[in-house]
Amino acid sequence: MTRGPVSGQAADLTTYFCDHAWLGGDATAKAVLVSVHDGRITAVEAGAREPREAVHLAGVTLPGFANVHSHAFHRALRGRTQRGGGTFWSWREQMYRVAAALSPESYYALARATYAEMTLAGFTSVGEFHYLHHQPGGAPYADANEMGAALVAAACEAGIRITLLDTCYLESAPGRPAEGPQLRFADAGAEAWAERVAGLHLGAGARLGAAIHSVRAVPPAAARLVAHAAASNDLPLHFHLSEQVSENETAIAAYGATPAAVLGGSGALGPTAVAVHGTHLSGKDVELLASSGTGVCMCPTTERDLADGVGPARLLAEAGAPISLGSDSHAVIDAFEEMRGLELDERLVSGRRGHWSAPELLVAATSAGHEAIGWPDCGRIAPGSVADLVTVTLDSPRLAGATPRSFVEHVVFAGSAPDVTDVVVAGRVVVSQGRHRLVGDVSAALGAAISSVVER
C-alpha cells in the first residue's frame, strides 16, 4: 500500500543515534541506534554505543505524527474567527468566505506553508480532506483535479507525505442543492465524483483516499457508490460524523436514522473507514462503529475551538474502534495539544483523570494515525518501518526536570510544537534544528499565502 518514501532522500545507509527514543510501550529506551537504508528502518538497537558517523539526535525521538484530518485552507482563519459569539454554523460562514477566494495558485501556496508548519511540528503525514474542487460557481477547471493536484504538489514541496482524501460533496442538505460557495465543492453526482477521481495520478509520497463529506451533504445511495469505489480501489474512506447535534437531527428527519446508522446502511463502515469527530454518538452508534472496525479520528483542538463538545473517545476505544488525531481547522497545529486534549477534555466532563495513558496517546498520534490514512508501515521506530523520526528537545523550560522514567508523560502532557527540533521523513531530513530545510522561512510563507486570501 505504501508508495515509497518522499522523493529526495539519500539512498545510502544513514544511522541516527538517539539519546532517548520511544519504541512503543510504557517508557523510552536509552542510546538507540536507528539504521536507515533507502528511506526505511533496517535495524533498531537500544543501549548502543554511538558510532562516529551517526547523526546525533538529542532529547527524545518519537515516530512521525500523522495529521489524520486536515483542511489546509482553514489555516487562513486562525485568529480571525475569534471575535463575536456564535456557533459552529456562524464560524462556517467565515470559512466559506475563504473557500470562495481561493484559486489553484493561492490554494497551493497556502497548503505548502501550512504543511510546512505541520512538518515543523513533527507531522510526517497528512490526511487532507479535500472538497474544494471546482471554480467559483461550480464549473470544473480545465484539469478537473487541478485543486487536488495543487495540494499534492504543496505536500511534496513541504516534505510531508499526503493522503488526498478526495471528498464527495453533493448537496447543501438532504434534497436541497448545493448553493453559493458550496458550488465549488459539489460534483454532479457520485458517478461524476468517481470519474473525476479516476483521473488523479499521484506520485511517490502521496496516495489517494476517498471521503464522503457527511450524511448531510451526500445521500445514502451516493454514499454507497463512494464506499464501493473506495473498497474496489483499496482506498481509505473518511467521513465527518456527528460533529453537531443538528447533523444528527437532519439525518433522523431525512433518513430516519443517525448518521452512523445511515452510513452503515450504505456499506461505508469497516476496517478501512474512519469517522471524523464522532462527538454526539448514541450508545448504538458507538457499537456500530466499533463492531465494524471503523476508526474514529478525534480533533480535540478544533472540537474545543468550535464548541462541538467532547466525544466518547475512551468508550469507542474500549469497544474496539482505533482512535487517531487530526488538527482539522488548524486553530493551532500542535500534535502535543491534540494528544493531551483527548485526555484533558475527557477529564473536564468526567471529573476523573487517567482515561488515556501517554503511550496510548502516542499510539493514536503515530501508528494508529498512519494506519487511518493508509500508511500502515509508517509511525513506528522498528525494523521494516518507513524512517519517520521526530526529535523533541528536553532543553526547553517546558520539559526541564523530566527524567527518563517520565519522559513519555512529560513530552505528551507538557511538550509543545516549538520543542520539535528535527524531523526525518522517509529517511530525508526535512527539519533540522528547528529549521525547515525545504521551505526555509515558514512564517514568511504563511504570511504571504494568507494575506492573499483574507480581507486585511
Added chain:
Amino acid sequence: MTRGPVSGQAADLTTYFCDHAWLGGDATAKAVLVSVHDGRITAVEAGAREPREAVHLAGVTLPGFANVHSHAFHRALRGRTQRGGGTFWSWREQMYRVAAALSPESYYALARATYAEMTLAGFTSVGEFHYLHHQPGGAPYADANEMGAALVAAACEAGIRITLLDTCYLESAPGRPAEGPQLRFADAGAEAWAERVAGLHLGAGARLGAAIHSVRAVPPAAARLVAHAAASNDLPLHFHLSEQVSENETAIAAYGATPAAVLGGSGALGPTAVAVHGTHLSGKDVELLASSGTGVCMCPTTERDLADGVGPARLLAEAGAPISLGSDSHAVIDAFEEMRGLELDERLVSGRRGHWSAPELLVAATSAGHEAIGWPDCGRIAPGSVADLVTVTLDSPRLAGATPRSFVEHVVFAGSAPDVTDVVVAGRVVVSQGRHRLVGDVSAALGAAISSVVER
C-alpha cells in the same frame, strides 16, 4: 499600596518603541512610544516616530501578566502525575510527597527556577499561595518565616514581583487535626498564624497578602480572625473555594452552608478578597461573591489537568465579580493557555463560542490580575502605571498571517509562551530576546532544582 519597582532598574529615562502595543480596548495601536522614568511609565504616544535612542520592541507589546495563584513547588510534579488514573485526591498524595521533601534551600532553588520560567512566559508578578511553613513534623524553623523568606528571595532573584499570600492552614478536615505532611502547613491557630506573619518584613518588589487555605482546613472562627487581620493591614485575602464537590459536601456537613456562605459569615468576602477556582458554585454562591465585590481567580490549565470541571466564570463576571487567572499547579506555565482556556472550556460545556472576547481575557491576565494581588498600578500600558512590558513576536509559525485588525485575537488564541521575546518589569529588562538576563539558563536551573526533590 505598591511598594515600588523591583530593585535594580535604571533610574534614568528610557524609551521603548513598540511596533504594536495593546493599550486596552478592542485592538492594538501602531508605533507606540512608551517613556519610562524610575520604573514607571511617564508617557504613551501612539502613531509616533521612532527616536534613535529608543529600545525597539518588534511584534506586539502587552502589559505584564499577573500569575494570581501559584504553588511554586508543584512545578516539580509536572509530567510525574500523569501515569495511572485517579482524581484530584490521588494527585494530592503525590503533591504531598514533594511537599515533605522540601528544605528552605531546595524550596528557594525550585521557586527561583519556576519564577524564572514565569518571567520567560511574560508574567511580571506572582501571587504565591504559600502554606509550606514549618519543618517536617511541624516544628517551626529558627526563623519561623524562613520558607516564606525563601520564596521572596527567589522572586527577587528571578526578577518577578511577588505577593506572598501567607496561608493559614489549621486542620485536615473540620474537627480533625492536621496529619503527616500537613503538619508542615499548620500553625497552632489563627492567632499563631497572625503572630508569625507579623514577623515578615518584605523589601521592594514584594508585598504581603493573607490566605485562608480553604473552609476544609480553617474553621469559621479562625477564618474570621484571618479576615480581620487582612482588613486591618490592608492585605489582599485569598482562599481556595469549591474546587471539588466534596469540599462543598464537607462544608455543608460541618457548618450547614456552602464554603462561600461559610466564608461570607466569617467576613472574608469583599473587594480585596479573591476566591480561587469557584468551580462548583450554586447560584446563591455566585450572587454572594459578586455582590460583595469578591474577585475570582480561575486556573484553567490546572482545573482541566486535575479534572475539577469548568467553573461559571462568565456568570460570575456578569454578576460583577472581577475575574483573574493563575497557573496554580504549573502543569504548564503559559499565560496564553490560561487566557484561551477560560473561553475554550466554556465552549466545550456550553456548545457556544464567544463567552470571552480576547480583550476581556487580556484584562483578566493583566490589570485585573494585578489588582487581585494588590498591585493596582501594574498591568496597564498607560501613564502613571508601573512599566511592565511583554513583547510577543509575530515571527513564529503560530502567529504568522496575523494582521493588525486581529492581532489581539491572534495572540490570545494562538500565541504561546515561547513567543514571548522581551519582558520588562518595573522598567528593568528581565528577559531579552528570549533569554533570562538574571537567571541565564532557566532550564538548567529547573532541572537541578527538581532533581533534588523528586524520586528519580
